[in-house]
Each structure stands twice: as C-alpha cells, then as structure tokens.
Amino acid sequence: MDKLLDTQKLADMVKSKRGKTGLRTVAEEIGVSHSTLSRIEQGNLPDVETFIILCRWLNVSTEYFTNDNPQEKTPQEQFLAHLRADRTLPESTALALMEMIKISYAQFNSTPHGS
Amino acid sequence: MAASKPELRWGFKTWADNKSLELRSRLGLAPYSPLKAADLCKIFEVHLITPENITLLSGDCLKTLCADKGKEHWSAVTIPKSPTGYVVIHNHSHSLARQESNIMHELAHIICGHDMQSIHNKEGLPPYMREFPTAQEEEAKWLGGCLQLPREALVWALQQGMEQAEIASYYLASAQMVRLRINMTGVSKQLKQYSK
Numbered sequence: 001m002d003k004l005l006d007t008q009k010l011a012d013m014v015k016s017k018r019g020k021t022g023l024r025t026v027a028e029e030i031g032v033s034h035s036t037l038s039r040i041e042q043g044n045l046p047d048v049e050t051f052i053i054l055c056r057w058l059n060v061s062t063e064y065f066t067n068d069n070p071q072e073k074t075p076q077e078q079f080l081a082h083l084r085a086d087r088t089l090p091e092s093t094a095l096a097l098m099e100m101i102k103i104s105y106a107q108f109n110s111t112p113h114g115s
Numbered sequence: 116m117a118a119s120k121p122e123l124r125w126g127f128k129t130w131a132d133n134k135s136l137e138l139r140s141r142l143g144l145a146p147y148s149p150l151k152a153a154d155l156c157k158i159f160e161v162h163l164i165t166p167e168n169i170t171l172l173s174g175d176c177l178k179t180l181c182a183d184k185g186k187e188h189w190s191a192v193t194i195p196k197s198p199t200g201y202v203v204i205h206n207h208s209h210s211l212a213r214q215e216s217n218i219m220h221e222l223a224h225i226i227c228g229h230d231m232q233s234i235h236n237k238e239g240l241p242p243y244m245r246e247f248p249t250a251q252e253e254e255a256k257w258l259g260g261c262l263q264l265p266r267e268a269l270v271w272a273l274q275q276g277m278e279q280a281e282i283a284s285y286y287l288a289s290a291q292m293v294r295l296r297i298n299m300t301g302v303s304k305q306l307k308q309y310s311k
Contacts, residue, residue: 003239003240003241003242004241005240005241005244045243045244046244047244047245047246047247048240048244048245048246048247049246049247050247051240051244062239062240063239066239066240066241069241078233078234079194079233079234080194080195080230080231080232080233080234081192081193081194081231081232081234082191082192082193082221082224082229082231082232083189083191083192083193083232083245084189084190084191084192084217084220084221085188085189085190085245086188086189087247089188089189090184090185090188091243092179092185093179093180093185093188093189094243094244094245095243096175096176096179096180096185097180097189097192097243098234098242098243099172099173099176100166100169100172100176100180100192100204101192101194101234103169103171103172104169104172104192104194104202104204105194106171107169107170107171108162108194108196108197108202109194109195109196109197110197
C-alpha cells in the first residue's frame with residue numbers, strides 16, 4: 001500500500017521538542033545539518049536516512065507520520081533512477097519529480113524495470 | 116555529532132584523473148581542452164532532454180519543476196532507456212555553467228557504474244522519499260569536477276596567465292567550481308604566483 005508522509009506533523013513535533021534550544025545545537029545533537037533541520041521545520045520532505053534519525057530522536061516509529069494514500073494506483077511499479085536534488089525538498093517538488101520519472105520511464109522504456 | 120562525509124575509496128582520485136584524460140583522448144581532445152557534457156553524452160548513449168521533452172508530463176508538474184520555486188531544488192534525473200543507454204533530464208533554468216556541472220555529475224554516476232536508486236516503497240515509507248547514497252554522491256561530485264576541469268587543464272590555463280574568471284568561461288564551469296578544483300588539486304600551491 002502506497003504511503004503519504006505528514007510533513008506538517010513532523011515539522012510541528014520537531015519544533016515542539018526543540019523548543020527554545022538553538023537550531024545548530026539541536027542539529028548537532030540529532031546528527032543532521034542545521035540547514036536540513038531548518039528545512040524540516042518549514043515542512044519540507046526529508047530523505048529516508050534523515051527521517052529515520054528524526055523519528056529516533058522524537059522517540060516515535062516512522063509509522064507515526066505516515067498515512068495510507070487514498071489515491072494509490074496499482075500495481076506497484078519499480079523505477080530506477082539517479083536523482084540530483086536537494087536532500088530535503090518541498091513535498092510538491094518531490095511528487096513532481098516522481099511523476100516525471102514515472103512518465104519518462106513509460107516514454108523511453110517498453111516495460112518498467114521490475115514490478 | 117553530525118555525520119561527516121565519507122572518504123573517497125583509495126585510488127579513486129587517480130582513477131578519476133586518468134578517466135578524464137582518457138575520455139578527452141577518445142574525443143580527439145588535448146588534456147587541457149574544454150570538454151562539453153553534450154559530447155560526452157554521445158560516448159555513453161545518453162539522450163539529453165529537458166522536462167518539456169517528456170510528452171505526457173502534466174502542465175502542473177512542468178510548472179512545479181521549471182517555473183515555480185521547485186526549480187531551485189533539483190538539478191537532473193537519469194533513468195535507463197531501452198534497449199540500451201540512458202536518458203538524462205536536466206534543469207535548464209540553471210545557469211549554463213551549472214547545467215554543464217549537473218550533466219557531468221550524472222555522467223559521472225554512469226561512468227562510475229553506480230547502481231541507480233530504486234524508487235519504490237521502502238520500509239513502509241512513501242515512494243517519493245529518497246535515499247541519499249552519500250559515498251556515491253561524493254564520487255560523482257569528484258569525477259564530475261575532474262571531467263570539467265582536469266588537473267592538466269588547470270595547470271595549462273594558469274601557465275597561460277588566465278584569470279579564474281577566464282578559466283570558468285573557457286571550460287564552461289562556475290567560478291566556484293574553478294576555485295574548488297584549484298584548491299583541491301593543489302595546483303594553487305605549485306603555481307602560487309598565478310592565483311588571483
């Protein structure tokens with residue numbers, strides 16, 4: 001089942017736990033860059049490693065921030081790609097990149113790689 | 116403590132230097148010649164396009180990636196193409212120097228033989244969340260820089276009396292890339308009188 005990430009819930013919880021402690025101090029404590037932490041607090045989408053680190057710091061499972069995607073399309077397809085982009089992204093950009101990868105796969109390949 | 120960048124594997128820098136010269140030679144270029152990313156694409160069967168070339172991409176998607184703030188957050192995507200080769204979709208809203216760097220970075224991943232990331236559900240996470248392969252990114256960053264500005268090219272350019280801005284223009288690189296490569300290769304120490 002496809003999942004969605006509640007980036008606002010993540011942002012709110014991170015900000016709440018950080019409280020009045022400085023961004024750089026908390027970033028160093030967590031093990032991420034201060035720019036990444038700042039972007040997370042602004043509601044941007046983290047990469048997988050950063051997300052797992054944050055969940056450990058917040059002492060919650062990753063499932064706490066994920067919901068089932070009601071618009072899931074089946075069957076699941078697997079795509080391979082190199083992606084050069086910021087480590088944290090606005091969700092809209094991440095979704096657009098994903099869409100671009102899927103559609104370009106269809107345009108330039110006869111079948112998806114694996115499924 | 117924040118995670119530090121991984122070290123490049125032993126011998127990689129020498130391999131990258133040699134690869135840059137080998138590819139120039141294949142294209143009939145001198146070691147100090149500029150190398151255009153588009154020319155290198157032909158050797159590796161890379162079809163170079165922009166998002167507008169993707170026929171069924173929605174207008175909203177195109178706007179997000181090319182017109183709105185989203186264009187600041189991505190540089191390039193590489194996918195495999197059947198039966199062989201690759202497609203590199205690059206962000207043409209960036210400066211020409213940055214576009215060259217972006218495409219060289221993607222070519223570097225291909226030349227290094229890096230596995231592509233699988234874009235699918237990972238451990239119950241959304242498929243659009245990416246994994247960030249730090250070690251591979253550092254290798255592609257280093258090789259990409261070598262491809263644009265080999266050490267031999269920097270030595271030649273500085274010996275010709277070229278200023279850093281001229282070097283940037285000649286090799287289709289950014290001023291930042293020129294500074295970085297001069298510092299990282301150590302040519303600045305050897306040719307101290309030419310640094311500006």
